[in-house]
Amino acid sequence: KNEVEQSPQNLTAQEGEFITINCSYSVGISALHWLQQHPGGGIVSLFMLSSGKKKHGRLIATINIQEKHSSLHITASHPRDSAVYICAVWKTSGSRLTFGEGTQLTVNP
């Protein structure tokens, strides 16, 4: 079983829909990252969380440390949001990020 699991693996939505991507982890962490990777390959760091909630534009990320769970929400989704979204955690005992498998999001116009 992976230490970081994301769901769903694939998600297709219509433009304007509210989208949620989930990340569950089974280890103690000091921080959780949400990353975005477009088809061209470059990775953008969207959020780094250690508690609570963060918002940037149409993106919202939340984390529940007790439940070992984080969600990434996209409001009013747009085709340009189509990308792979990756959850990654920095374990408290670790020296590197541990990645989830990613969620492929496709937003159709």
Added chain:
Amino acid sequence: GAVVSQHPSRVICKSGTSVKIECRSLDFQATTMFWYRQFPKQSLMLMATSNEGSKATYEQGVEKDKFLINHASLTLSTLTVTSAHPEDSSFYICSARDATYRGDTQYFGPGTRLTVL
């Protein structure tokens, strides 16, 4: 926010040649840089951790002599793929840890796509 650059963004080379990829932190000092490799439709695979002024720590299965890493300054790390072969064709991504925060702040470069003919 913090920016990490990589150069080149794309490189095509002949089998047997060596290729150097640079990773720079542009507005912060990075005591640690990480080099990842990514195959199509797969997650990032950590190749090595590079600490400024010391030897890199390689992950199991990664050949040290093939993937040479140098982290000579707080803003620059290089990955050299020596005697490249077609199976080395991949997407290489670096990330840098911001030295002014706890060790859990990482910023990613845009990646370098290597194609070996």
